[in-house]
Amino acid sequence: MNENHSDDQLGRARVQDSPELQAYYKELETLGAGALWTVANDIEPWEPKSKSIPMLWKYEDLRHLVLKSSELVTPEQAGRRVVYLVNDNRKDVSAAVGWLYTGIQVTRPGESTSAHRHKASALRFIMEGEKGYTVVDGNKIMLEVNDFVITPNSTWHEHGVEEGGKTCIWQDGLDIPLVNALEANDYAVYDGKQELTAPLNQSPMTYSGTGLIPPDKEWNKPYSPLFKYSWRTVYPALLEAEKVNDVNSFDGIIMQYSNPLTGGHVMQTMGASIQLLPKGFKGKAHKHTGSFVYQCAKGKGYSIINGKRFDWKERDIFCVPSWAWHEHHNLSETEDACLFSFNDLPVIEGLGLYQEKVYEDDGGNQIENNL
Secondary structure (H helix, E strand, C coil): CCCCCCCCCCCCCCCCCCHHHHHHHHHHHHCCCCCHHHCHHHHCCCCCCCCCCCEEECHHHHHHHHHHHHHHCCHHHHCCCEEEECCCCCHHHCCCECCEEEEEEEECCCCECCCEEECCCEEEEEEEEEEEEEEECCEEEEECCCCEEEECCCCCEEEEEEEEEEEEEEEEEECHHHHHHCCCCCEEECCCCCCCCCCCCHHHHHCCCCCCCCCCCCCCCCCCCCCEECHHHHHHHHHHHHHHCCCECCCEEEEECCCCCCCCCCCCCCEEEEEEECCCCECCCEEECCCEEEEEEECEEEEEECCEEEEEECCCEEEECCCCCEEEEECCCCCCEEEEEEECHHHHHHCCCCCEEECCHHHHCCCCCCC
8 A cells, every 4th residue: 555645645635725714714613613624634644643752861860860859858748759751742741752651759768658549550660779668559569679560540559668778769650641631530648558458578479470370369450460570580581581582673582561360461551561682682673653661771772763863771761652763772792781661552452553664774774863
């Protein structure tokens, strides 16, 4: 099928303006109406269009400001002490990319946030610290660096760092812009602290990601019963997978965090993945629908997004808008690199909106236009 479209082709609006039409449009406007052909070329594009632009947030530039927030406000005052990352073209909805929000949260030893819940789903990727924890619906779970943690929508949750620990910093990811756009969000604060209703770390110790599922436990929630995916098991799994599988030419060795009971996404509106880029990996370019927020969990490299190069290293965060050409490269010839990412694929796939296209020029790689 020919995809070299122009607005002059049949089926596209090309009405010539006139004083009579202008008067007609104004009359429609007074009645809360309009002529479709005046907006059709904008609301029905030939291919997906994103308002977001690719962006990179350097951790070394942000870290001291994240820590400074812990000197300026308390968790009680702020509710959540977070420096949020916003896309230059999505400031009106506080989104990092598309309809996804992300931020960097800090908690000192002995501190904790108030327990709360909201319709927006949330996730965490742990960046620094020791003896951090989360409590989700009465389940207390200890956190370690590079652990991935989910906080499904409408679950009571709170976070903290135990006395004797080290200041914890983690990345938050939420679907706040999406749920707000659907006019379905809410927020509630718990009266006091949650009562712990399960043994410490029960969720990750029960659903450990080994493929073993307890047959006598019932779970009827629409999200994963595994609230924490431990780096200490995830990274070795990537290394094992690399030994016996072909390397994906776009994403290296990529694994999706999944609901162990269904094999599907961890939550209804947000999914997440971890990928290993082997030493010297040079990925090919493709684009697809769905917005992605990445964090470098290990190593260093760069991504070319819509022809622009973004160099990243451990803890840097960057975004890939929907339908943006992108490719990933590992700069090291001796060590692998790992990228964590979260996305809105459960929504995109659930609504039948996923599509993908492979970049075919220049051997599958973009030409960097900013070098």
